[in-house]
Amino acid sequence: MADVRLTEIRKSFGALDIIKGVDLSIETGEFVVFVGPSGCGKSTLLRMIAGLEDITSGELTIGGSVMNDVDPSKRGIAMVFQSYALYPHMTVRENMGFALRFAGMAKEEIERRVTDAANILELGPLMDRKPKALSGGQRQRVAIGRAIVRNPDVFLFDEPLSNLDAELRVHMRVEIAKLHKTLKSTIIYVTHDQVEAMTLADKIVVLRAGVVEQVGAPLDLYDDPNNTFVAGFIGSPRMNFLKAQVASIAPGFVTVSLANQPDVQLRLPAAAPSVKVGDEVSIGVRPEHFRAAGQGDADLVVAVDVAEHLGNTSYVYAHVSAGERIIIERAESRSAINREKLTVGLSAASSFLFDSAGTRVR
Amino acid sequence: MTPTPAPSARTWRFLPAASTYIALSIAAFVSLFPFVWMLISATNTSIDIIKGKTSFGDAFSTNVTNFFTLVDVPLVFWNSAKVAILTTLLTIAVSSLAGYGFEMFRSKMRDHIYSLVLLTLMVPFAALMIPLFMMMGRAGLINTHVAILLPTIASAFIIFYFRQSTKAFPTELRDAAKVDGLKEWQIFLYIYVPVMRSTFAAAFVIVFMTSWNNYLWPLIVLQSNETKTITLVVSSLASAYYPDFGVVMIGTILATLPTLLVFFIMQRQFVAGMLGSVK
């Protein structure tokens, strides 16, 4: 069993609290992605699971046993580092077999495992090279191979693709997804890139400043974010936020009017609204959720700044009269954009309501 | 304004290169001249040397014979080699561990202790000589090679050098090694040492040369002829009542050979080490 459980995990460096009480359950075989902006504590949390940082307080279990003070090599984990961390004085083969040799495994068994991993990762012709003679993508594969041969219960990845160029990153992303399918092991993967998170994860953990903001399947986070932070972080281009004010509240619904444009009103579903009439709120609309004029529940006129045509779709950069900049995706039209004003439809069903603190109003 | 004529422009362009070569030539002359002069003098009689003769003579074999009769060459070389090699190995062992520790382990006291270590660089050796001599005397170590070793092993400069070089050692390598099951001393031995080998080579050259050429402290603590090193012997030849400079030059050549040898063998690693170990 390779489930990982974190209970009230905290980490301080001196007086600095970096991880502020994290509770998390990761099931066997799950691909979990920690995502969040740079400096939010993703690496620290991962390194605590690996045993490379002490746990200040809280409990960590892997496969049911408490691992707080267990040596990293005895936790049943293997880690792939951002800089790959291959031993520069060893060949690929030696790098991959090093941990096993060190653990006193029989030569034939090491050879068998290294060869297996090399086959999975197509490293065959590179086995006798030193890391210096490999490209970034190849080093990355060796680093993954070094993790695979140890046959760990849990794989830990710390931003493994961030040193690769864009094309290779997409390629390796697919490779890692395939690998998970093949090996079926538990994977904890850290990234600041929400696209990696969305495409790879069974479950995303969104972190901000050492606190878990939301945990859920990628599409659940996309469809149903708990707050403006998660809403803004998941989805690309990021969600637009429009300032608004609560105009009236009816059972099951909150009606808001846009700042500066009180005539633009939206009736949003909210079973138990935590706001009252007159409150400042914001409406979140994803770029891809704007409708054509007249097709939504309300029309909004925006001033166009620039338009980008990507071929399959177009992005309109615009601002509303209250001044907020917004991005509108217009898959269907290329010509409609070359004008100063654009009217778009807002749909209540695909808009999110947040209170002034950024918490979702449902 | 008249336009600058082309040849002059070209001259100006070559001037930086030319001045570089002139400066390098002067430096080469200054460093090579003593060597050449040493070689020439070794073939002349003492009288000729004093007269300032600058051509090769025919007294080489006489000088060699005289040197070997005056000096117990195997013993003196053995003393020097023993001291230099032991000093080098021990200094590198202690200083590399200290440099590694200072860079790898975080602690509140770290930078205070490190400042103290660096502070010792500012105390001139002359100020330490007498207290050190008294310490060695109390410990009964006067006239032993241990007395030369002990004060030099923990070298602030080499610790500094190792700490600076360790900054380029990727900490993720240490993390990877921990995950692979290595203890701290194993990380040091199996990862750090091989990765930093040019740093070690450069340190080896520096410490070996310093130790081999060390004069003042051995002069003070080594008093019997059985323990003296080559530098002491050569200098005692030179300060005799009637010094035979031809013989002194033979001694100087022999004393220089090991350092030259070490440098030429480790030249590439030395340069790499001075430029930084980790690529």
Ligand SMILES: Nc1ncnc2c1ncn2[C@@H]1O[C@H](COP(=O)(O)OP(=O)(O)O)[C@@H](O)[C@H]1O
């Ligand atoms: N050893 C350390 N000592 C002090 N602060 C640290 C240490 N390691 C990390 N931090 C701080 O912890 C915070 C989180 O770091 P990290 O986990 O690396 O962030 P992320 O991986 O999400 O970018 C950062 O503000 C960083 O400066």
Ligand SMILES: [Mg+2]
């Ligand atoms: Mg990080």
